[in-house]
Amino acid sequence: MTKAKQDQFLLLIKENKGIIYKIAKSYCKDEEDRKDLTQEIIIQLWRAYDKYDPSYKLSTWMYRIALNVSISFFRKSKKTANDISIDEEIIHLTDDPSSGELETNIHLLQQFISGLKELDRAIMLLYLEDRSYKDISEILGITETNVATKISRIKEKLKQKFSLINQY
């Protein structure tokens, strides 16, 4: 692959690091697994980058790969001696000293999302990322009606969970 294409890919990852991080965090509670998953998503994106079909939006292509890799991530093997230590993290969060109600609510929302079933989790992540129903339906391969129904049910569940927490 040409240097220009390599640089383009670097830029793509830099611009979308948040998406990759959020998806990996939603599918892996364990810190080490999340590092592995982030790496795996980027490896798969890189492998597929040359065959990217421009008839799809770049974001659709990216979400599809990231979600497919995350959902099937449980097929994991032991690392070999040749693998570079995962201590070197591709996308990492710098120290965040802030705390308060906002952080607590973000943490709760993340927890609720992580507790959803794999496909519901994907739907909710895409919804929160402000993707249109059409985009979500294209990424997941279900009808827009199904997307709408599912989102409404999941939101209801989340609302209930938040209101339960607020009661205490």
Add this chain to the structure above:
Amino acid sequence: MEELALKDLWQSYDHKLNKLLEINSQYLREIQTQKVRSTLRPVSTIKIIAVVFGILWVAGLGFLVIHSLTISKIFFVISLLFNMIVSTIAIIIYVKHLVLISQINNSSDVVQTQSKLMKIKLSTVQVVRILLLQLPMYTTWYINEKMLSELSTGMWIFQIGMTTLFTFAAIWFYRNISYKNLHKKWMRILFSGKEWTGLVQAENILEQIKNLE
């Protein structure tokens, strides 16, 4: 929490991440130059190894059959032939899996990709079920002309008992090994822990897909 509040919360998270997330560009370059490899064991590699060993196994059995075609070794030949048939069926299933795996594209929609992946994963159960049909053959291959004439009544009873037991076991496994029985304890023992977890997860995802369609 209302719709907008949820999205606002997520947006705040997004802003925070954009400020705090850092990219290790050098590590990313290493991925591009393939110095960093996938930690996932490709499913296809395992199946290719199984197909190669399977073909060698069947070829070896075929060699033995060809060089044993005498009436005195009839049990040996029939047992090996049956083993060859069962092994060939398993090889064919694995080859079909390899074709399906080669058609899987992570950039296809999530439901389609996961459906294919999970079906392939679950069909491992089918292969085990078929392979276990060979069980009775391991109690008959060594029977020869000399044994038939010299075996005592007690040993005959033992021999027939063992073959009957193994035949029933093979039939029972064939009828009961199914992903519908995944949650039974004996299935968990039959498939090692990690593989069983993967199978259960595959079953769950297929169920979720069914509910979405």
